[in-house]
Amino acid sequence: MDEGESSTNNPSRPWESYNTVFTNAKAGMEGVDKEKVQRIVYEMSKGSKYFQNEERKEALMKHKIEHMRERCAKLSSSDLSHYQKVVDRRILELEATRDLSRIWLHVDMDAFYAAVETLSNPSLKGKPMAVGGLSMISTANYEARKFGVRAAMPGFIARKLCPDLIFVPVDFPKYTHYSDLTRKVFKNYDPNFIAGSLDEAYLDITEVCRERGLSGGEIAEELRSSVHSETEGLTCSAGVAANRLLAKVCSDINKPNGQFVLQNDRSTVMTFISSLPIRKIGGIGKVTEHILKDALGIKTCEEMVLKGSLLYALFTQSSADFFLSVGLGLGKTDTPEVRSRKSISSERTFAATGDERLLSSKLAEIAEMLSDDMKKEGLMARTLTLKLKTASFEIRSRAVSLQRYTCSSEDILKHATKLLKAELPVSIRLIGLRMSQFSEEIRHSDPSQGTITKFIVQKDSSRQNMDDNDSFDLDASKDRLSNDERLSLSFASHDTSYDQLKDVVEYEEQSVTPEQECKKEEKRPQVLEGDALLRKHKECNSDTSARKTEVVSVFPQMEPLVWVDGYKCNLCGIELPPSFVEERQEHSDFHLAQRLQNEESGPSSSTTPTSKRRNLGKEKANSKPKKQKPNQKDVNLSLLVDNNKKTSQCREVAPFRDERRRNPEEMKMALPPPRLNLSPSSSLGEPRSLPSMSDILTSSKARKLDLKIQTLGPFFRVTGKNADTGHEVGRAEGVVRPWFGRGLVLHLDTIRLTKETMVMDKSLLGVGLYVGAVAIRHGYDCGCRTAQLLAIYDSDLYHSKLVRFYRRIGFEEVKEVSGSSIGDMADMLVWGGVGTRMDANIHHLLVKWSKVFLKSIT
Numbered sequence: 001m002d003e004g005e006s007s008t009n010n011p012s013r014p015w016e017s018y019n020t021v022f023t024n025a026k027a028g029m030e031g032v033d034k035e036k037v038q039r040i041v042y043e044m045s046k047g048s049k050y051f052q053n054e055e056r057k058e059a060l061m062k063h064k065i066e067h068m069r070e071r072c073a074k075l076s077s078s079d080l081s082h083y084q085k086v087v088d089r090r091i092l093e094l095e096a097t098r099d100l101s102r103i104w105l106h107v108d109m110d111a112f113y114a115a116v117e118t119l120s121n122p123s124l125k126g127k128p129m130a131v132g133g134l135s136m137i138s139t140a141n142y143e144a145r146k147f148g149v150r151a152a153m154p155g156f157i158a159r160k161l162c163p164d165l166i167f168v169p170v171d172f173p174k175y176t177h178y179s180d181l182t183r184k185v186f187k188n189y190d191p192n193f194i195a196g197s198l199d200e201a202y203l204d205i206t207e208v209c210r211e212r213g214l215s216g217g218e219i220a221e222e223l224r225s226s227v228h229s230e231t232e233g234l235t236c237s238a239g240v241a242a243n244r245l246l247a248k249v250c251s252d253i254n255k256p257n258g259q260f261v262l263q264n265d266r267s268t269v270m271t272f273i274s275s276l277p278i279r280k281i282g283g284i285g286k287v288t289e290h291i292l293k294d295a296l297g298i299k300t301c302e303e304m305v306l307k308g309s310l311l312y313a314l315f316t317q318s319s320a321d322f323f324l325s326v327g328l329g330l331g332k333t334d335t336p337e338v339r340s341r342k343s344i345s346s347e348r349t350f351a352a353t354g355d356e357r358l359l360s361s362k363l364a365e366i367a368e369m370l371s372d373d374m375k376k377e378g379l380m381a382r383t384l385t386l387k388l389k390t391a392s393f394e395i396r397s398r399a400v401s402l403q404r405y406t407c408s409s410e411d412i413l414k415h416a417t418k419l420l421k422a423e424l425p426v427s428i429r430l431i432g433l434r435m436s437q438f439s440e441e442i443r444h445s446d447p448s449q450g451t452i453t454k455f456i457v458q459k460d461s462s463r464q465n466m467d468d469n470d471s472f473d474l475d476a477s478k479d480r481l482s483n484d485e486r487l488s489l490s491f492a493s494h495d496t497s498y499d500q501l502k503d504v505v506e507y508e509e510q511s512v513t514p515e516q517e518c519k520k521e522e523k524r525p526q527v528l529e530g531d532a533l534l535r536k537h538k539e540c541n542s543d544t545s546a547r548k549t550e551v552v553s554v555f556p557q558m559e560p561l562v563w564v565d566g567y568k569c570n571l572c573g574i575e576l577p578p579s580f581v582e583e584r585q586e587h588s589d590f591h592l593a594q595r596l597q598n599e600e601s602g603p604s605s606s607t608t609p610t611s612k613r614r615n616l617g618k619e620k621a622n623s624k625p626k627k628q629k630p631n632q633k634d635v636n637l638s639l640l641v642d643n644n645k646k647t648s649q650c651r652e653v654a655p656f657r658d659e660r661r662r663n664p665e666e667m668k669m670a671l672p673p674p675r676l677n678l679s680p681s682s683s684l685g686e687p688r689s690l691p692s693m694s695d696i697l698t699s700s701k702a703r704k705l706d707l708k709i710q711t712l713g714p715f716f717r718v719t720g721k722n723a724d725t726g727h728e729v730g731r732a733e734g735v736v737r738p739w740f741g742r743g744l745v746l747h748l749d750t751i752r753l754t755k756e757t758m759v760m761d762k763s764l765l766g767v768g769l770y771v772g773a774v775a776i777r778h779g780y781d782c783g784c785r786t787a788q789l790l791a792i793y794d795s796d797l798y799h800s801k802l803v804r805f806y807r808r809i810g811f812e813e814v815k816e817v818s819g820s821s822i823g824d825m826a827d828m829l830v831w832g833g834v835g836t837r838m839d840a841n842i843h844h845l846l847v848k849w850s851k852v853f854l855k856s857i858t
Helices: 003-008 034-045 049-073 077-095 112-120 155-161 172-189 206-212 216-230 244-251 266-274 286-296 301-306 308-314 317-327 356-377 409-421 440-445 452-457 474-478 514-523 581-601 610-622 644-650 664-670 693-702 767-781 796-809 822-831 842-857
Strands: 104-109 129-132 137-140 166-168 194-197 200-204 236-241 259-261 343-353 381-390 395-406 428-438 487-490 550-552 561-564 633-635 705-712 715-722 728-739 743-753 786-792 812-817 835-841
Touching (some): 034 049, 049 286, 049 308, 077 308, 077 317, 104 244, 112 172, 129 155, 137 155, 172 200, 172 216, 172 356, 206 216, 216 259, 236 244, 244 266, 286 308, 301 308, 301 317, 308 317, 343 356, 356 409, 356 428, 381 409, 395 409, 409 428, 693 705, 693 767, 693 842, 715 767, 728 767, 767 842, 786 796, 786 822, 796 812, 796 842, 812 822
Parallel strands (some): 129 166
Antiparallel strands (some): 104 200, 129 137, 194 200, 343 428, 381 395, 381 428, 487 743, 550 561, 705 715, 715 728, 786 835
16 A cells, blocks of 8 residues: 555544645645645535535545456456557557647736736735635635635635735626736737636747747747736746647746746657646546546656556547547647637636525626627527536536527526526525527537547636636546547447536426416526426525435426436436536436427427426325336346246336326326347247347357347447457447337437457447347337437548448438537437438338348358
């Protein structure tokens, strides 16, 4: 056991294992007694709602680390040898992209908010000062940082660390004014500079250096001097390097009021990056740092290359590629002409309050700032999301669909106020607003899809509530690494990025009379999560502090999406920890899209009176408790060939999850027909030319492929394993859902093949086809007539090949989903991108594939 572990497990020194965002060192905190800061933070926080929330996140992080260690221990020498070959190949490919011809400059204002306040009030100079209050600090000057005070720290803890600390209230209009002054300077050097936040920016100064015959260091010195003159006293620090990732690291080296230049030479870059701690890299937060250090022993960037085989074996390819590129000192060097934006947001933290007038004032201020940001970006949107953080650090979110596209602060405030009033009374410490679903011309001009790597490397330009982009949610937003090591090849790609607004809500049903409901319907807008979410919620801090389940944006006909134990979706079983902010938003959108498609398909989806649903909820509350829900079914199909009776029992479909809000007659209509017997001896009168499930399985065994299916209500997952190694080589996921006018439809969500599969013979038409065939046959046995998928558009070449492949196996193009029409929204939410919608008749598919499976049997 290393020193870190022993200290962590010392019961007499519990503060040593208590690490929050404000116990991490920032520039100006090099000489701080870290143990003293940790002890005071621990003692002052213990017993609070925030402390309980941090303990829960700490426990989840330890669970993830232990899980990663277990997976690492299972890797054999042959596994590591295989992945080392993958690493060697990727190093050659990544090295081929190295660009040392560009000169990038990252400029970061020094303690920006605090410096602006000192400039306005010179008497504060030389005194420890923080912008914010006893509830929360937005930033602290360098005098205060010497005591361990920093951004994102509660003010009462900061006062304990520094008794003489002076608090100055936040004044965002003032900070915005000075930010605009700095950006005027930036435009003189790079008109297309990338603003990371109010106080930082990335500039490509290659052309300026070439035209003026100056070095990057000389331009940086000149720019810093210009900023000081333009703002009449503000200082900034700069970093100059060959790419944005390195430039940002360099700007932090000689803070404050300094600069560091890294020469555009490969050996110099490799020497610089080799000993760099991984936490210095933007995109590697607290959780990721601990996973890499405690589970894999990776502490420096150089070790990412040395242990690359572990990274490619345990992480997704995009995450492993990012880690490897960091270890090689590679980063973005291009200037994107069109930046893919999915939403724009603004949020503010303040002292917890339940005062409606004060909250309304804060909301108006945020709406005005969001409107200004949208006007600067030339954006108009029609989906508004309200984010709230309660005094107990519970996150809630509500969304409303507006009647028209807008960027008006009046429109934003009008609808945001309705959403806020529906939550009162409640004590709130943070309010955020987000606008999304931009107008058609914006969508048409920006069809590209974001990826995990792009999100990690490129920061969104929306405002942050902290001057250095740190907040209680920041590390969580950065730690976006998935435990799923599979490579997505077809059917779907879910790499769309979103801003930091979790769709987490507290769900509560109330009974109202039809007359009351009619009055409410006239006054309120259409809410995406369902009308039940707009009623007032009673605050109960004692309950919320102990709650382990988060309820996510729901819709009237479906049971709420619940994160069981804080990380597991109750609807489909997928595991997404709270740190996976964008993935949770995307997963919530997936279920939300089902409601949108149901509404688009026919009026019957919304004809059930709201009052009736609520009365049913009331009757349910008065009835006997429901039996505990059964666990997720795990059916090993390879065992079903010779056991017809077991097949019939195990593969009975679990009822759809909207049963709680329907009467028995409605439930009968909603349930899919009973599963068909899968054995070859089934007496259903099915033509022998149509391959049964057992035919597919028997054929797959000839290829040494073991298949298994898991079902949870309408959701299913098919996995295929190599019979020799036992390793998973393929997976397909999807859902069986009712489609009005078309009966049940098989929605194919994803199909993935692992890296091991890629070296197998005929992997795509072999393993991929067999895994997909089980999913298709599963839909047939459920009574589905149609299968749907989206051939995601990643590039012209790949997309055309994908469409040709699907066409060859029996799918037909239905329409192009480009985001240019409102009708595309549901498809884009479901599949997470644009592309070609393709459908197939399931019966025809099985007939078409019968030769493949029946031939291998005979």
